[in-house]
Amino acid sequence: MKSLRVPEATVTRLSVYSRFLERLDRKGITTVSSGDIAEGVGVSPAQVRKDLAYFGEFGTRGVGYNVKDLMRYTQKILGLDHNWSLILVGAGNLGYALCTHKGFNARGFTIVGVFDNDLSKIGKQIQDLEVYPLEKMPEIIEKYSARIGVIAVPSRNAQETADIMVKNKLEAILNFAPVTINVPEHIELRNVDLSVKLEILTFNLGLRSEKNSSI
Amino acid sequence: MKSLRVPEATVTRLSVYSRFLERLDRKGITTVSSGDIAEGVGVSPAQVRKDLAYFGEFGTRGVGYNVKDLMRYTQKILGLDHNWSLILVGAGNLGYALCTHKGFNARGFTIVGVFDNDLSKIGKQIQDLEVYPLEKMPEIIEKYSARIGVIAVPSRNAQETADIMVKNKLEAILNFAPVTINVPEHIELRNVDLSVKLEILTFNLGLRSEKNSSI
DNA sequence: TAGATTGTTAATCGATTAACAATC
DNA sequence: TAGATTGTTAATCGATTAACAATC
Numbered sequence: 409m410k411s412l413r414v415p416e417a418t419v420t421r422l423s424v425y426s427r428f429l430e431r432l433d434r435k436g437i438t439t440v441s442s443g444d445i446a447e448g449v450g451v452s453p454a455q456v457r458k459d460l461a462y463f464g465e466f467g468t469r470g471v472g473y474n475v476k477d478l479m480r481y482t483q484k485i486l487g488l489d490h491n492w493s494l495i496l497v498g499a500g501n502l503g504y505a506l507c508t509h510k511g512f513n514a515r516g517f518t519i520v521g522v523f524d525n526d527l528s529k530i531g532k533q534i535q536d537l538e539v540y541p542l543e544k545m546p547e548i549i550e551k552y553s554a555r556i557g558v559i560a561v562p563s564r565n566a567q568e569t570a571d572i573m574v575k576n577k578l579e580a581i582l583n584f585a586p587v588t589i590n591v592p593e594h595i596e597l598r599n600v601d602l603s604v605k606l607e608i609l610t611f612n613l614g615l616r617s618e619k620n621s622s623i
Numbered sequence: 624m625k626s627l628r629v630p631e632a633t634v635t636r637l638s639v640y641s642r643f644l645e646r647l648d649r650k651g652i653t654t655v656s657s658g659d660i661a662e663g664v665g666v667s668p669a670q671v672r673k674d675l676a677y678f679g680e681f682g683t684r685g686v687g688y689n690v691k692d693l694m695r696y697t698q699k700i701l702g703l704d705h706n707w708s709l710i711l712v713g714a715g716n717l718g719y720a721l722c723t724h725k726g727f728n729a730r731g732f733t734i735v736g737v738f739d740n741d742l743s744k745i746g747k748q749i750q751d752l753e754v755y756p757l758e759k760m761p762e763i764i765e766k767y768s769a770r771i772g773v774i775a776v777p778s779r780n781a782q783e784t785a786d787i788m789v790k791n792k793l794e795a796i797l798n799f800a801p802v803t804i805n806v807p808e809h810i811e812l813r814n815v816d817l818s819v820k821l822e823i824l825t826f827n828l829g830l831r832s833e834k835n836s837s838i
Numbered sequence: 839t840a841g842a843t844t845g846t847t848a849a850t851c852g853a854t855t856a857a858c859a860a861t862c
Numbered sequence: 863t864a865g866a867t868t869g870t871t872a873a874t875c876g877a878t879t880a881a882c883a884a885t886c
Contacts, residue, residue, distance in 0.1 A: 415853065416823060423822045427801055441867060449803045453867095454855055461869060469868040470862035487825030494821075505720025506817075511801060515818045556824055579831075580824040586642055586726060588664045596827045598820040602721075603730045605813040606709075607638045608631060609771055609795040610702030612811045616794075630877065656843060668843090669879055676845060684844040685886035 418459045422482050424449045425456065429479035441472040491516050493552040495578065497569045498560035499524040499532065499539045502584055506560055507534045519558070521548035545576050556580045563587040570597075633674045637697050639664050640671065644694035656687040706731045708767040710793065712784045713775035714739040714747065714754045717799055721775055722749045734773070736763035760791050771795045778802040785812075 428448045432440060442456040460466055466481050467473045483489050494512070496503055496519050506512070507519055522534055523542045532539045540548070548554065557573040559566055559581060566585035573581055580596035583589055586604075591597050643663045647655060657671040675681055675693075678700050682688040698704050709727070711718055711734050721727070722734055737749055738757045747754045755763070763769065772788040774781055774796060781800035788796055795811035798804055801819075806812050 417853080419823050419826050420819055422826075423816070423819050424803065428803065431802075443867085450805075452855065454857090455853095457867095457869065458854075465869065467868050468862060469860065470866050472867065485826065485829075486822045487829040488822065492821075492825055501720065501723040501725065505716060505724070508716040509720070509817065510716065511818055512821070515822065517818060517821055555828060556821070580828055582821055582824060587646075588639065588643065590665075596824050598823055600815075600817065600820050601638070602724065602726055602815065603732065604635055604638045605815050606707075606727070606732055606771070606797055607701045607703065607730065608634050608813055609797060609811050610707055611634050611637075611700065613770060613795055614700075614702040632877080658843085667879065669881090670877095672843095672845065673878075680845065682844050683886060684884065685842050687843065 414462045418462060419486070421449070421451060421455070421459050423486060425459070426479065426482040426486060426488070429475055429482060432475045433479055438475050439472045440475055440478070442467075444472075488516050491518060492556060493518055493520040493554040494556050494558055495519075495521050495523070495545065495549060495554045495573070496558040496560060497523045497542070497545075497573070498562075498565075498584075499526070499529040499534065500560065500562070503560035504534055506558065506584075507537060520552040520554060521545070524561075542572060545572065549576055549578065554578065556582065559583040559585055559589075561585060629677045633677060634701070636664070636666060636670070636674050638701060640674070641694065641697040641701060641703070644690055644697060647690045648694055653690050654687045655690055655693070657682075659687070703731050706733060707771060708733055708735040708769040709771050709773055710734075710736050710738070710760060710764060710769045710788070711773040711775060712738045712757070712760075712788070713777075713780075713799075714741070714744040714749065715775065715777070718775035719749055721773060721799075722752060735767040735769060736760065739776075757787060760787065764791055764793065769793065771797065774798040774800055774804075776800060 425445055428445060429440070442453040445456045446453040463481070463485050466478050480489070494517055496506060499522050503522060503524070507522060512519065519537065522537050522539050523545055524530060524539050525542050529539050530541050555578060557578040557580070559569050561569050563585045566583060566587050567589045570581055570583070570589045570591055574591055574595055581591060583597065583599045584602070586601045589597070640660055643660060644655070657668040660671045661668040678696070681693050681696050709732055711721060714737050718737060718739070722737060727734065734752065737752050737754050738760055739745060739754050740757050744754050745756050770793060772793040772795070774784050776784050778800045781798060781802050782804050785796055785798070785804045785806055789806055789810055796806060798812065798814045799817070801816045804812070
């Protein structure tokens with residue numbers, strides 16, 4: 409597996425390809441072409457081949473790709489060939505939702521600890537997890553070798569939560585709070601903002617209304 | 624407000640600027656420079672000015688931008704100057720979570736109807752919303768002039784749900800199911816995949832381990 | 839006026855696409 | 863072999879950045 413600068417968009421698409429391949433595999437389909445994948449996920453065939461080319465040669469000229477093999481390759485590339493333990497901070501509505509969300513487990517992500525400093529939440533049970541105070545974080549991280557933290561606290565507490573995660577040696581953070589947080593260079597940080605995509609929709613609906621009204 | 628091809632990344636950043644400006648406004652700060660915004664949200668000052676330039680001239684040379692004004696401009700551009708009614712299909716864990724999520728309301732999005740075809744879910748109460756059967760969708764869309772639908776059903780039901788939304792004249796769809804769905808050209812569609820960003824993190828952590836092991 | 843910061847142009851950078859030789 | 867599809871190069875396209883004139 410080559411190791412060079414891969415566009416983040418490529419990694420995102422790889423994740424989509426991976427899911428598509430899983431579906432084909434479940435259907436019992438054994439071979440796909442870049443064109444099939446492209447059509448299935450809504451990109452160009454050249455894009456599919458180029459994305460894969462960052463990581464190696466997985467196909468057979470004149471034939472296409474073996475579904476099961478390519479599926480496993482993409483999963484391996486994305487790090488989905490083994491389980492990941494997640495630490496989650498914030499036992500509010502969003503935190504609760506993320507804990508009960510089955511999509512994470514399906515991709516090999518397991519939330520192994522939920523933390524909150526709100527006394528009214530500590531001790532509560534979320535499925536088979538008990539909400540712990542933040543002090544218990546190091547212990548759980550150690551126990552499950554967790555490397556990734558998920559922030560599901562209100563915006564005003566997001567930065568301090570990130571700081572604690574960094575102090576506790578987590579290496580990557582997924583932030584659901586709609587606020588910019590700062591972490592040292594060596595920490596991987598990504599934000600998921602649940603309403604940004606909605607705002608893109610409303611932006612586009614707005615553009616559309618303008619066009620109509622100007623006719 | 625000019626109407627030209629605006630990069631989607633610009634719209635996404637605009638949403639981030641908007642939130643940052645709201646925060647400054649709450650703090651009572653009245654003026655910002657592109658450099659301040661850039662530092663606050665982690666982009667370059669040129670990027671900030673360029674993004675704003677798609678929509679007009681909002682600043683004063685030598686001075687900067689008026690926080691309150693720019694905040695309102697960005698909100699208006701994003702369509703956040705008025706409320707949007709959302710229809711949600713899928714009353715499972717994710718659907719429940721989205722209904723109880725306060726972040727939507729904070730940005731002017733109100734879920735006005737929750738639908739599911741699962742008999743065990745119909746009639747249930749999610750906060751002040753009752754889960755209705757899908758047949759009731761046209762009525763609710765009409766009543767609240769909803770234009771946007773949110774898909775929170777399992778992947779296998781996502782396409783049919785989208786089809787129903789299209790048939791019911793919704794104009795935009797936000798899809799939380801991790802599957803590619805097809806809609807007519809004139810429908811705005813965006814996907815939110817809760818684990819894609821996690822996979823980018825695991826991809827990067829994987830790259831890192833490789834580097835370390837190759838030392 | 840001097841200092842600061844915008845708005846905008848031109849240069850750079852990077853990603854996507856088209857095209858085709860390689861090859862099954 | 864003929865047909866098909868990959869892997870890869872070169873061309874295109876688009877977005878970001880640097881730089882600076884405009885101007886408060």
